[in-house]
Amino acid sequence: MSTATADGASVRRRRPAVVTVYAVGIVVCAVVLFGVVAVRQISTVDWGSPDLLTCYLLAGLLVLGELRPVHVARADGDTDQVTVSTTFALALLLSGPLVLALLVQGVAVAASDALGGRQRLRAAFNVAQYILTLASARAVFCLMTGAGMLDPTTTITSDQVVAALVAGATFFVVNNGAVALAVALQAGRSALAVIEGDLRAQGLTTVILIGLAPVAAMASQYSVLVLGLVALPLVGVQRSAGIAAQRQYEALHDGLTGLANRTLLRMRADRALTQAREVGGLVGVMLLDLDHFKDVNDTLGHHVGDALLREVARRVSACQPDGATVARLGGDEFAVVIGPVPEPEQVRELAARISSRLREPVVVDDVRIGIGASIGIALSNDHEATTDTLLQRADIALYQAKNNRGDVQVYSPEYDQNTVMRLALVADLAGDGVPEGFGLVFQPQIETATGRVVCLEALMRWRHPVHGPIEPEVFIPLAENCGAIRNMSHRAVEESLRALDRLRVAGHDLSMAVNVSVRLLQDLEVPTWVREVLAERSVPAERLTLEVTESTLLADPRRALGVLRELRELGVRLAVDDFGTGYSSLSYLQQLRPDDLKVDKSFVTHMLADENDEVIVRSTIELAHGLGLTVVAEGVEDPATLGRLADLGCDRVQGFHIARPMSEESLLTWLDSRRAGEVAAALPRQEVRS
Ligand code: C2E
Ligand code: MG
Ligand code: MG
Numbered sequence: 001m002s003t004a005t006a007d008g009a010s011v012r013r014r015r016p017a018v019v020t021v022y023a024v025g026i027v028v029c030a031v032v033l034f035g036v037v038a039v040r041q042i043s044t045v046d047w048g049s050p051d052l053l054t055c056y057l058l059a060g061l062l063v064l065g066e067l068r069p070v071h072v073a074r075a076d077g078d079t080d081q082v083t084v085s086t087t088f089a090l091a092l093l094l095s096g097p098l099v100l101a102l103l104v105q106g107v108a109v110a111a112s113d114a115l116g117g118r119q120r121l122r123a124a125f126n127v128a129q130y131i132l133t134l135a136s137a138r139a140v141f142c143l144m145t146g147a148g149m150l151d152p153t154t155t156i157t158s159d160q161v162v163a164a165l166v167a168g169a170t171f172f173v174v175n176n177g178a179v180a181l182a183v184a185l186q187a188g189r190s191a192l193a194v195i196e197g198d199l200r201a202q203g204l205t206t207v208i209l210i211g212l213a214p215v216a217a218m219a220s221q222y223s224v225l226v227l228g229l230v231a232l233p234l235v236g237v238q239r240s241a242g243i244a245a246q247r248q249y250e251a252l253h254d255g256l257t258g259l260a261n262r263t264l265l266r267m268r269a270d271r272a273l274t275q276a277r278e279v280g281g282l283v284g285v286m287l288l289d290l291d292h293f294k295d296v297n298d299t300l301g302h303h304v305g306d307a308l309l310r311e312v313a314r315r316v317s318a319c320q321p322d323g324a325t326v327a328r329l330g331g332d333e334f335a336v337v338i339g340p341v342p343e344p345e346q347v348r349e350l351a352a353r354i355s356s357r358l359r360e361p362v363v364v365d366d367v368r369i370g371i372g373a374s375i376g377i378a379l380s381n382d383h384e385a386t387t388d389t390l391l392q393r394a395d396i397a398l399y400q401a402k403n404n405r406g407d408v409q410v411y412s413p414e415y416d417q418n419t420v421m422r423l424a425l426v427a428d429l430a431g432d433g434v435p436e437g438f439g440l441v442f443q444p445q446i447e448t449a450t451g452r453v454v455c456l457e458a459l460m461r462w463r464h465p466v467h468g469p470i471e472p473e474v475f476i477p478l479a480e481n482c483g484a485i486r487n488m489s490h491r492a493v494e495e496s497l498r499a500l501d502r503l504r505v506a507g508h509d510l511s512m513a514v515n516v517s518v519r520l521l522q523d524l525e526v527p528t529w530v531r532e533v534l535a536e537r538s539v540p541a542e543r544l545t546l547e548v549t550e551s552t553l554l555a556d557p558r559r560a561l562g563v564l565r566e567l568r569e570l571g572v573r574l575a576v577d578d579f580g581t582g583y584s585s586l587s588y589l590q591q592l593r594p595d596d597l598k599v600d601k602s603f604v605t606h607m608l609a610d611e612n613d614e615v616i617v618r619s620t621i622e623l624a625h626g627l628g629l630t631v632v633a634e635g636v637e638d639p640a641t642l643g644r645l646a647d648l649g650c651d652r653v654q655g656f657h658i659a660r661p662m663s664e665e666s667l668l669t670w671l672d673s674r675r676a677g678e679v680a681a682a683l684p685r686q687e688v689r690s
Contacts, residue, residue, distance in 0.1 A: 019186040023125040030128030041099040045152040054220040055096030059104040062088040066108035084234040090213030129178040136174045141167035156217045168210030254328040257313035265327035269337045269387040281340030283380040284347030285390040287398045291372045293332035307364045315357045351408045374401035375408040429484040437463040443661040445654040455511040458496035489520045497537045513545040527566035541571030597624040601635020
């Protein structure tokens with residue numbers, strides 16, 4: 001039957017007192033009604049009469065139908081149960097003793113609720129509203145046909161079919177109305193809207209099931225075999241409802257994790273916002289993005305990535321409070337809609353709970369994987385908020401959160417400023433050539449043992465004509481995303497080699513290290529182009545070092561490795577930058593076989609104060625030397641760190657203590673004065689005095 005039952009999916013725990021009073025009221029009415037019918041009818045019916053055999057058969061079919069419900073997805077994404085028992089319940093009600101119909105339907109619903117683990121009051125309410133529903137339907141039928149309410153059996157004739165159908169309609173209205181009212185009281189929704197949703201979801205099925213009821217009643221009077229034939233279309237109804245439910249489920253859920261998908265999430269957010277407008281409170285939308293997921297997928301394989309996503313789905317769902325919706329929007333992006341809730345604190349607490357659950361490592365195939373998530377939250381503080389604006393704001397907050405990995409950020413209007421600025425910068429970057437104000441600075445690297453300057457690192461700078469200097473951390477990711485990094489990297493290599501050439505002419509014969517981005521390594525033309533630039537400037541290939549970070553390669557390892565191999569065949573050197581911050585350092589080194597390792601400045605800068613950092617620096621130096629690589633420590637900010645690095649055998653150092661990155665002009669002055677110092681230091685004391 002297309003039954004309405006008070007199910008958890010559509011019922012929230014709001015205004016519990018009113019709902020409880022209502023539910024208890026329905027139960028009391030039903031108990032009294034059933035008591036009266038039972039007392040007056042049980043003794044008057046000859047329960048062993050053969051006339052009742054078909055009634056027992058209908059009762060059996062009713063129970064069977066009730067215990068095998070089909071879940072039907074509603075248009076709003078919730079589920080309803082459809083069971084074919086409606087037809088048999090109505091047929092029994094029309095043709096048999098009312099007390100039998102009430103008893104069997106009551107027991108069947110109670111059994112089905114017990115199997116479904118439903119809460120006791122909810123189950124009692126469900127049984128009670130069925131008793132009232134059946135009694136009302138019988139009353140309408142009796143009023144229209146003149147049959148007695150408590151007649152033991154009623155023979156249905158063809159001129160009573162209309163009355164039977166009206167009784168069926170009464171059944172639908174009372175049954176769905178009683179539940180709709182409970183949902184309306186509990187969730188603060190309009191009862192009419194709930195009934196409208198029911199009609200849309202189950203309307204056609206209900207018409208078929210109700211329409212078949214008089215046929216079943218008449219067939220049962222005629223012969224058991226014919227009744228069997230009536231059951232056939234019901235099997236069809238049950239199957240097609242099941243298939244439709246499955247289709248709708250697939251359309252609204254993510255296949256990998258079983259979570260809601262974007263469409264369902266939007267529907268839930270729309271519904272939560274409508275409720276918030278009706279009953280108050282606010283809605284929270286949370287967007288989650290896993291840190292390092294791409295690395296896991298690329299290095300450990302997609303099956304591990306999939307297992308990780310399923311585990312994340314499980315953890316987030318476990319944190320989810322009643323009535324919240326967790327969705328996977330694609331890739332490693334998840335979302336949660338919560339509300340209406342009275343306080344923003346509840347949304348923040350949920351985010352903190354999810355964030356801390358996701359920090360616990362996941363073990364897949366015996367590999368311990370450290371994950372973590374950045375979370376952006378948007379709250380509907382005003383009545384204007386729509387699902388679109390909330391998702392957009394959560395996305396802006398997520399961007400902020402990602403900048404401090406593993407963080408939770410609540411949207412604030414000042415973030416819009418950043419977004420506007422970001423968009424403006426992207427527009428400036430996206431033009432042909434390099435953007436106005438683009439340039440390079442150079443930072444020297446010295447040999448630890450001798451103090452000799454051996455290499456320069458070229459670093460990009462962008463002094464925006466309107467916004468002033470923009471941090472590389474801001475403009476480089478933007479340039480990578482919009483493709484502008486290609487032109488900028490080309491310019492960086494060309495200009496740095498030109499600078500190297502000029503410095504050589506001025507008497508400083510050095511090497512140059514240039515950072516290359518992932519985009520550049522996807523370009524198969526790069527090796528040819530680098531060879532041409534080197535030839536044009538007459539710079540020997542081994543004077544050029546390309547610095548790549550681990551994450552650079554992970555994007556498309558095979559292609560990037562191919563390009564790198566060709567570059568190395570030219571004689572260009574390779575350095576792994578920011579070593580120690582990436583995901584799988586050792587396997588990466590094996591594939592890449594670089595010349596230099598640059599220990600990340602985050603370990604170097606605090607190595608004297610933090611023992612762990614020192615251990616990392618020391619073991620990296622040992623590892624690199626074991627593999628025959630040169631070690632460069634970046635981020636050396638004081639003489640003590642320089643001294644310690646020299647003790648540890650680090651080959652080269654770079655950092656503010658030696659020199660900050662500077663323009664070519666300043667660099668030339670710096671190199672000249674350093675050379676003069678070196679010369680002076682090398683001269684005998686007397687000569688210096690004279
Ligand atoms: P990186 O390649 O690791 O560059 C070293 C960064 O450390 C530079 O920051 C430099 O100014 C800074 N640094 C140097 N010595 C010290 C020190 O003693 N203490 C501290 N705290 N920092 C120091 P910068 O110039 O802001 O560059 C940041 C990042 O931007 C670079 O990190 C690199 O990943 C990227 N980048 C810079 N230029 C380019 C480029 O031409 N192409 C690409 N793809 N990325 C670049
Ligand atoms: Mg670098
Ligand atoms: Mg670095």
